[in-house]
Amino acid sequence: MHRRSFVLLGAAGLGSMISGCSDDEGFDLKNAPSGPIVLGFSQVGSESGWRLANTKSIQKAAEYNRIELKFDNAEGDQKRQIAAIQSYIDARVNVIAFSPVVESGWDEVLQRARAAGIPVVLTDRLIKTADESLYVSSIGADFVAEGNLAAAYLANDYSSGKNSVKVVEILGTPDSTPAKQRTQGFTETISKEKKLTVIDREAGNWTKAGGETAMRKLLRRNKDFDAVFAQNDEMGLGAAAVLADAGREPGSTSRIVTVDATKAGLQGLIDGKLNYVVECSPLIGELLMKAVVDLFYGGKVLRRISSEIVVFDKFSAATALPDRTY
Numbered sequence: 001m002h003r004r005s006f007v008l009l010g011a012a013g014l015g016s017m018i019s020g021c022s023d024d025e026g027f028d029l030k031n032a033p034s035g036p037i038v039l040g041f042s043q044v045g046s047e048s049g050w051r052l053a054n055t056k057s058i059q060k061a062a063e064y065n066r067i068e069l070k071f072d073n074a075e076g077d078q079k080r081q082i083a084a085i086q087s088y089i090d091a092r093v094n095v096i097a098f099s100p101v102v103e104s105g106w107d108e109v110l111q112r113a114r115a116a117g118i119p120v121v122l123t124d125r126l127i128k129t130a131d132e133s134l135y136v137s138s139i140g141a142d143f144v145a146e147g148n149l150a151a152a153y154l155a156n157d158y159s160s161g162k163n164s165v166k167v168v169e170i171l172g173t174p175d176s177t178p179a180k181q182r183t184q185g186f187t188e189t190i191s192k193e194k195k196l197t198v199i200d201r202e203a204g205n206w207t208k209a210g211g212e213t214a215m216r217k218l219l220r221r222n223k224d225f226d227a228v229f230a231q232n233d234e235m236g237l238g239a240a241a242v243l244a245d246a247g248r249e250p251g252s253t254s255r256i257v258t259v260d261a262t263k264a265g266l267q268g269l270i271d272g273k274l275n276y277v278v279e280c281s282p283l284i285g286e287l288l289m290k291a292v293v294d295l296f297y298g299g300k301v302l303r304r305i306s307s308e309i310v311v312f313d314k315f316s317a318a319t320a321l322p323d324r325t326y
């Protein structure tokens with residue numbers, strides 16, 4: 001039986017103090033809690049290559065760090081994520097982490113986690129709440145910057161030539177953090193570029209099939225556009241297939257920019273179907289386990305832990321592909 005060892009304080013002290021140690025003193029190994037450390041993790045789904053790599057990264061890192069992982073995949077269902085989080089509260093795990101399918105609707109279950117003294121770490125995505133103390137830390141990529149970079153590529157690419165460049169956008173799941181923030185970043189940068197305009201948007205749910213359906217709808221509504229910003233590789237590759245069928249030469253007549261940089265995305269660049277890919281690394285397992293161990297032993301945990309962003313064109317994709325693990 002492991003001992004539950006967390007004392008939750010106000011927002012500022014969350015996760016930074018356990019009985020027997022303080023911020024100034026650091027770890028107090030004489031009174032250190034005994035393991036195994038138990039982490040309850042609720043994954044959002046298996047909608048993309050990115051997500052599968054993210055799941056693997058978390059499972060491998062837990063194993064490597066000897067952390068007992070209780071894992072549930074909600075397959076895109078918020079109710080199932082809430083039920084998984086509740087089961088981790090009932091099992092009195094040491095830390096709960098989850099990647100929320102949407103931003104709203106988490107307050108009640110997270111209040112129960114707090115009442116049980118279990119710290120919560122958000123991975124990859126964020127939640128919308130008036131009570132920021134419901135989670136101690138969030139780990140993930142800067143989705144706004146990803147949107148900025150996608151737009152900056154198109155602005156550069158069209159800096160000479162055409163006077164007016166029309167862009168359509170294929171979004172991920174509505175109310176999910178990456179969908180909202182990538183649009184925010186993309187729009188911010190586009191609005192500074194006089195000749196670029198986003199003329200239409202459609203949600204594609206992060207999947208290749210969703211990207212295909214979204215692209216078909218966008219094509220029906222708009223005959224005249226120059227570029228597609230698809231918010232992940234799968235949807236971009238789905239869009240490329242539909243554009244090819246419609247005789248629009250993806251990667252040439254219609255430029256396509258995506259986010260993720262999975263193997264399929266890099267291959268899409270090499271094949272000329274995609275023009276530019278902004279990386280969003282799914283490999284955050286080690287960062288999560290470090291936060292879990294720090295929380296368990298009373299070390300400090302940063303409120304925000306960000307992963308790095310790299311960008312790819314067809315040349316850098318060819319260099320990176322052989323070593324890409326996802």
Ligand code: AHR
Pocket residue numbers: 047048049050051124125178206231232233259260280
């Ligand atoms: O939250 C990260 C996003 O979720 C990835 O970009 C997308 O592929 C995924 O499924």
